[in-house]
Amino acid sequence: MPMIEMVEVAPRDGLQNEKTQIATADKLALIERAIAAGVRRMEVTSFVNPRAVPQMADAEAVCAGLPERADVTYIGLVMNARGAARALATGRIDQLGAVSVATDTFAMANQGQTSDGSVAAAQEIIAMARAAGKTGQVTIAASFGCPFAGEVAEDRVVAMAAELAKADPVEIGLADTIGVGNPAHVTSLVGKVRAAVPGVPVRVHFHNTRGTGLANVWAAVQAGAVTVDAAIGGLGGCPFAPGAAGNVSTEDVVYMLERAGIGTGLDLAALIAANHWLGGVMDRTLPGMVAKAPPFPKQDGANQ
Amino acid sequence: MPMIEMVEVAPRDGLQNEKTQIATADKLALIERAIAAGVRRMEVTSFVNPRAVPQMADAEAVCAGLPERADVTYIGLVMNARGAARALATGRIDQLGAVSVATDTFAMANQGQTSDGSVAAAQEIIAMARAAGKTGQVTIAASFGCPFAGEVAEDRVVAMAAELAKADPVEIGLADTIGVGNPAHVTSLVGKVRAAVPGVPVRVHFHNTRGTGLANVWAAVQAGAVTVDAAIGGLGGCPFAPGAAGNVSTEDVVYMLERAGIGTGLDLAALIAANHWLGGVMDRTLPGMVAKAPPFPKQDGANQ
Numbered sequence: 104m105p106m107i108e109m110v111e112v113a114p115r116d117g118l119q120n121e122k123t124q125i126a127t128a129d130k131l132a133l134i135e136r137a138i139a140a141g142v143r144r145m146e147v148t149s150f151v152n153p154r155a156v157p158q159m160a161d162a163e164a165v166c167a168g169l170p171e172r173a174d175v176t177y178i179g180l181v182m183n184a185r186g187a188a189r190a191l192a193t194g195r196i197d198q199l200g201a202v203s204v205a206t207d208t209f210a211m212a213n214q215g216q217t218s219d220g221s222v223a224a225a226q227e228i229i230a231m232a233r234a235a236g237k238t239g240q241v242t243i244a245a246s247f248g249c250p251f252a253g254e255v256a257e258d259r260v261v262a263m264a265a266e267l268a269k270a271d272p273v274e275i276g277l278a279d280t281i282g283v284g285n286p287a288h289v290t291s292l293v294g295k296v297r298a299a300v301p302g303v304p305v306r307v308h309f310h311n312t313r314g315t316g317l318a319n320v321w322a323a324v325q326a327g328a329v330t331v332d333a334a335i336g337g338l339g340g341c342p343f344a345p346g347a348a349g350n351v352s353t354e355d356v357v358y359m360l361e362r363a364g365i366g367t368g369l370d371l372a373a374l375i376a377a378n379h380w381l382g383g384v385m386d387r388t389l390p391g392m393v394a395k396a397p398p399f400p401k402q403d404g405a406n407q
Numbered sequence: 408m409p410m411i412e413m414v415e416v417a418p419r420d421g422l423q424n425e426k427t428q429i430a431t432a433d434k435l436a437l438i439e440r441a442i443a444a445g446v447r448r449m450e451v452t453s454f455v456n457p458r459a460v461p462q463m464a465d466a467e468a469v470c471a472g473l474p475e476r477a478d479v480t481y482i483g484l485v486m487n488a489r490g491a492a493r494a495l496a497t498g499r500i501d502q503l504g505a506v507s508v509a510t511d512t513f514a515m516a517n518q519g520q521t522s523d524g525s526v527a528a529a530q531e532i533i534a535m536a537r538a539a540g541k542t543g544q545v546t547i548a549a550s551f552g553c554p555f556a557g558e559v560a561e562d563r564v565v566a567m568a569a570e571l572a573k574a575d576p577v578e579i580g581l582a583d584t585i586g587v588g589n590p591a592h593v594t595s596l597v598g599k600v601r602a603a604v605p606g607v608p609v610r611v612h613f614h615n616t617r618g619t620g621l622a623n624v625w626a627a628v629q630a631g632a633v634t635v636d637a638a639i640g641g642l643g644g645c646p647f648a649p650g651a652a653g654n655v656s657t658e659d660v661v662y663m664l665e666r667a668g669i670g671t672g673l674d675l676a677a678l679i680a681a682n683h684w685l686g687g688v689m690d691r692t693l694p695g696m697v698a699k700a701p702p703f704p705k706q707d708g709a710n711q
Contacts, residue, residue, distance in 0.1 A: 253704035283703045286625045287667035311618075313703075314659035314696035318622040321590045348696060355618035363591035392618035392652060399587045399617075400557035 106366045108144065108330040109353060110306065111137045113381070114165070115146040115180055116350055117338030119158050121385070127161045129384050131168045136380065137335060138175055140373035146200060146332075149180035150189040166193035178240075182214040183224050187231045199232040201225035201241040203267060205260050208251035209280075213244065222263055226270035233271070241267050242276035242308060246292065247284035257292050261299045268300040274330060275303050279319060282312025282348060286322035293326035306330035309351050311337060311390065316351035317359055324365065331356060336378045336389030352391030354378055410670040412448065412634040413657060414610065415441045417685070418469070419450040419484055420654055421642030423462050425689070431465045433688050435472045440684065441639060442479055444677035450504060450636075453484035454493040470497035482544075486518040487528050491535045503536040505529035505545040507571060509564050512555035513584075517548065526567055530574035537575070545571050546580035546612060550596065551588035561596050565603045572604040578634060579607050583623060586616025586652060590626035597630035610634035613655050615641060615694065620655035621663055628669065635660060640682045640693030656695030658682055 114130050114137075130148075137145055147169060153160035162179070169177055179190035180200045190196040203221040204210035210218045229239030246260045264275050277292060289307070297305055307323040307330070309316045320331055337352030354374040357367045371393070378394035388395070418434050418441075434452075441449055451473060457464035466483070473481055483494035484504045494500040507525040508514035514522045533543030550564045568579050581596060593611070601609055611627040611634070613620045624635055641656030658678035661671045675697070682698035692699070 248703060250703075281703070282700070283666075285663050285666035287669075312696065312700045313662055314615075314621055314656060315663045317618055318625040318663060321622040321625065348700065352618060358617055359589050359619045359622060362587075362589035365591075392616065396586070396616045396652065399552060399554075399585070 104364060104366045106368070107324055107360055109142065109357065109367050109369055110178070110330055110332045111142040111145040111335065111353060112308070112332045112350060113137070113334035113336065113338045113353070115149050115159070116332070117334035117336070119149065119156050120339065121158055124158065125384070127164045127168065130161070130165055133335070133377070133381060133384075134165075135170060136373070136377040138170060138172060140377060141367075141369040143174060143368065144176040144178065144198075146178040146180055147196075150186035151180070151182055162189070163193055166195040169195050176238075181228055184227055184231060187228045191231065191235045191237065197237055198273070199228050199237060199239045201228040201239060201272075203241055203243050203263055205243055205245045205255045205263065206249040206252040209245045209249045212251065218259075218263070222266050225267055225272075229270040229272050238273045239270070240272045240274045240276065240306070241270075242278045242306070243267070244278045244280045246277040247279040247288055248281060250281050257295055260292060261295050264296045264303075265299045268303050272303065274306050275300060276306035276308055276330075276332070277323075277328075278308035278332075279310060280308075282310035282316065284309060284319045285315055286318045289319045289322040290326045293323050293328050297327050304329045306332065308332035310339065310348060311351050312348040317355060320351055320356055321359065324360070335374060335391075336381050336394070337391040338381065338385075338389060349390050352378075352389075352393070354391050354393045358393045408668060408670045410672070411628055411664055413446065413661065413671050413673055414482070414634055414636045415446040415449040415639065415657060416612070416636045416654060417441070417638035417640065417642045417657070419453050419463070419482075420636070421638035421640070423453065423460055424643065425462055428462065429688070431468045431472065434465070434469050437639070437681070437685060437688075438469075439474060440677070440681040442474060442476060444681060445671075445673040447478060447672065448480040448482065448502075450482040450484055451500075454490035455484070455486055466493070467497055470499040473499050480542075485532055488531055488535060491532045495535065495539045495541065501541055502577070503532050503541060503543045505532040505543060505576075507545055507547050507567055509547055509549045509559045509567065510553040510556040513549045513553045516555065522563075522567070526570050529571055529576075533574040533576050542577045543574070544576045544578045544580065544610070545574075546582045546610070547571070548582045548584045550581040551583040551592055552585060554585050561599055564596060565599050568600045568607075569603045572607050576607065578610050579604060580610035580612055580634075580636070581627075581632075582612035582636075583614060584612075586614035586620065588613060588623045589619055590622045593623045593626040594630045597627050597632050601631050608633045610636065612636035614643065614652060615655050616652040621659060624655055624660055625663065628664070637661075639678060639695070640685050640698070641695040642685065642689075642693060653694050656682075656693075656697070658695050658697045662697045
């Protein structure tokens, strides 16, 4: 059976925009549930300015509470050398996740850099990770569209991937940060990036803002992406902004892929239970669909 | 630009499970909004036992109020000769839509027939349509899974399509009635059915019960399906049953396809406006995602 690696991003990208501060203990319980469901790589927090992202202000506390698991890779998201140093200083982060942004306007808004500056920063972060005996990877944000500049040229993303590859990241991620991608675009861009950086695995990161999240995942997997970011419950986006929507739901992606004969190593029932538990913590029904649907087919082979 | 034909099913499949009776005038307003958005084929009602489906008890009244449009094909869904006679008697139905069911258990529950019986009934319905100077098509329900029998063999669906093709329907539809399909299954089954009934166009009908609706649409279009059923707002399913979920949303499908360079002839802004209007009529936010998201890219080429 072909396999796709899932990276769980609920503890970071899923939670970062929540206005209500989630208790560190709840974040750690989420991380433990994800591991119990089979997750072996996870974005556990980000090391950014706590005034900009208050929800991640407990990054060091989260790291201090991470389960000691040699078989789990913990990712810390960082934007610059200062964040990388913080992450490495915890002693609990296995992999630094850098972010380069495809447009200047979004790069300035997101991390106060130009797009080229964000590439250089990512290269420095990856080098710092390696120097510390860890691994580094990078995600190209707004790969499929920018909230400020609109359409993003594929050539720009391909050129960034080629430049980033010089830093020898363990993978390059393509992120549809604002959920405007479509599967034809995904097929094209994943193919072009793979051709531009042969030997570098491609990860994809989609939001379901306009309903196309799973279609984009499917197109990416068909085009040779080997790793998919997803958040339990489809968490993400801001509950107070009607236009915001979450990451693709881990349990929905796992349902789709496993039903399609592609293994993920994850336990769907445990993910659905985690969705229900997390909905209780957040006090709302989460966007993921499979967790609301009846099981199919039932364990005993009969339905109803 | 390649084109996909969209069939609007909100007035029938979208509404049929609503517990609150929708006024006939509201149904007609929905139909008028769909036409104004560019819809040129639409399932407007079904001619079934009003005790079984009370929401469709006004089938004749809906037909009496349909806009007189020579360029719009109005479909009436029927299960048997009695329903076909009712539909034809209105003088306003252009196309009979028959339903064959892939499993005996679901066929008995849905329409009190065996699966084979539902094939024979569809053949009779298509013949009645032709005799009346109308057209007839058929949808194979539960093509991707059955709520009672579980998995459905592809060979069964292919054999049904071959048998149904003898009645010369204008198309054969494959329906994922309970939303358990996955894109690999869709790719396979659409391909096999097309090969089994060369020259007969294949339509697809997906529900988004488990989040895979648009992925399935994308896979079907890539596999050569030429027509896609969808409901404005992603209407469908029962609001009082947590596990139920709607049809794929017309506006989400149109967003995905048009962004991917595939024309639909529909006006996305008008569909989004229809979603918002319909949400008001139903007094709830509808499942479709694009209607909740900010426009992208903005008309003036700048975002924010």
